[in-house]
Amino acid sequence: MRLSNIQIPRGTQDILPGVVEKWQFIEKKAKEICGKFQYKEIRTPIFEQTELFQRSVGDTTDIVQKEMYTFEDRGGRSLTLRPEGTAAVVRSYAENKMYGQAVQPVKLYYFGPMFRYERPQAGRYRQFVQFGIEAIGSDDPSIDAEVISLAMELYRELGLKKLRLVINSLGDSSSRKAHRDALIAHFKPSIGEFCGDCQQRLETNPLRILDCKKDRDHELMKTAPSILDYLNDESRSYFEKVKKHLTDMQIDFVVDPTLVRGLDYYNHTAFEIMSEAEGFGAITTLCGGGRYNGLVQDVGGPDQPGIGFALSIERLLSALDAEGVELPHEEAVDCYIIALGDEAMDYSMPLLQQLRREGFSAEKDYMGRKMKAQFKAAERLHAQHVLIIGEDELEKGLAVIKDLQTGEQKDVPLENIVSFLKREG
Known part of the structure; x- marks a missing residue:
């Protein structure tokens, strides 16, 4: 069903x-x-x-x-x-x-x-x-x-x-007993004016009457014996x-x-x-x-x-x-991989794994989006770097790494990607 x-x-x-x-x-x-x-x-x-x-x-x-x-x-x-x-x-x-x-x-x-x-x-x-x-x-x-x-x-x-x-x-215990007796004597003559819960509590636990939300404005609440007088x-x-x-x-x-x-x-x-x-x-x-x-x-x-x-x-x-206090609640991605083409997509998976094992927060596109859409995805994740790999880059053994904060980009040999990102912080 x-x-x-x-x-x-x-x-x-x-x-x-x-x-x-x-x-x-x-x-x-x-x-x-x-x-x-x-x-x-x-x-x-x-x-x-x-x-x-x-x-x-x-x-x-x-x-x-x-x-x-x-x-x-x-x-x-x-x-x-x-x-x-x-x-x-x-x-x-x-x-x-x-x-x-x-x-x-x-x-x-x-x-x-x-x-x-x-x-x-x-x-x-x-x-x-x-x-x-x-x-x-x-x-x-x-x-x-x-x-x-x-x-x-x-x-x-x-x-x-x-x-x-x-x-x-x-x-x-002795202070509370003396206070308890005083509370019973205080509330008992008019307990019928209080809610059912307070009426039940009078003998079992009169201290609870002071915590009642229904009867908190009752006149007897204002004049109830203070525990401080019975310490x-x-x-x-x-x-x-x-x-x-x-x-x-x-x-x-x-x-x-x-x-x-x-x-x-x-x-x-x-x-x-x-x-x-x-x-x-x-x-x-x-x-x-x-x-x-x-x-x-x-x-x-x-x-x-x-x-x-x-x-x-x-x-x-x-x-x-x-109070308008904002707590930190978003962690930026260190590196977002933009892979263009089937070969680059296949290459991105072991690279992504390597980056994560080296301690980086890393992500890639899984939706088959165009390059522009992948850049927008990287920005939404507040990525620090974007790593671009296409067929041309793979042939040259390079990746283009762009710093999204400064706009600066560099060609980096594939084998040096990890060391480059570690230097860049």
């Missing part, structure tokens, strides 16, 4: 040549920066056991309740396409006993597609690509500052300037040290006591980086992260602290567009 009108699934995108080079540039830049900070790449499966995300991300979160792509395999096991990267990295850290490595903390980074069933909108997709880092094994406030600084450094290197770093402390001495001291490190590193930030992040595993430091570029859109968050002490233990490992962040490449590209 012939199929017709098959289109890409809603919430996904094709990344075509001419655009994919921008992605590659961002990935290369991120890997370079991770190398400077001594973070190593890790690659985890695209799907994991569903329980991993239920236990780590949290049963009360929108991600787990509404957005995960979950299915049963043929063995009846519940699997989920990963909606975020931290849980899988932490699972791998615990399963592979990376806590026993000589070099600590373990510093990791990842790239990969994530999947969430949410309403597609500008810069947000159901399949999206995240870049993230995780530093596991240290509870030193300076590693919090380093993680934040790495994200800021990537944005700076890519040319973004209109950024706003927002930080908060969610405190340790114990240890949590307050920790947060002050993080802020001092950022100040000493000349990284500007704003403290926002309403910042809670959308995942249950966060504690102590939480942060987001926003775009303030005009026309970027209503949802300004580019990057989010924080500390997740206890998560390693939750997924079956020892009690090891950790901190990380994740950012969407799609959102990053939107921010670059909003």
Whole structure:
């Protein structure tokens, strides 16, 4: 049966040549920066056991309740396409006993597609690509500052300037319990005025109410108890040290006591980086992260602290567009071979192979076009040199090589083509 009108699934995108080079540039830049900070790449499966995300991300979160792509395999096991990267990295850290490595903390980074069933909108997709880092094994406030600084450094290197770093402390377990009790007491008398999700969260996870998009303008949101008022001495001291490190590193930030992040595993430091570029859109968050002490233990490992962040490449590209930042995305061809006649066409194939093996980016015509059309093709590929071979040139043992930037052309013996191009650069 012939199929017709098959289109890409809603919430996904094709990344075509001419655009994919921008992605590659961002990935290369991120890997370079991770190398400077001594973070190593890790690659985890695209799907994991569903329980991993239920236990780590949290049963009360929108991600787990509404957005995960979950299915049963043929063995009846519940699997989920990963909606975020931290849980899988932490699972791998615990399963592979990376806590026993000589070099600590373990510093990791990842790239990969994530999947969430949410309403597609500008810069947000159901399949999206995240870049993230995780530093596991240290509870030193300076590693919090380093993680934040790495994200800021990537944005700076890519040319973004209109950024706003927002930080908060969610405190340790005792601080969060005191804050939780205060939130319940604050919202409970009027909880019937809130959406169904918030009503369910009141007893299970009242902190999530502060992150509600439907009720964010409710009067009680403005007067909700601040976590900063419930931090114990240890949590307050920790947060002050993080802020001092950022100040000493000349990284500007704003403290926002309403910042809670959308995942249950966060504690102590939480942060987001926003775009303030005009026309970027209503949802300004580019990057989010924080500390997740206890998560390693939750997924079956020892009690090891950790901190990380994740950012969407799609959102990053939107921010670059909003600020008018152009990324390099086209690589010029070193040499384009114009072959005229059957004999020259046959000769061009081994020559093309030789040039590529010598390290040149090389191309030729495959469409049987006339010389003028082949020149236009070379120009579209931004070729530095055009190499012309016809029957006359083959008889003389020569090729005509033209520099398309200067217009200068020379007759070069066929056996000297490679050495000539190497000299010309």
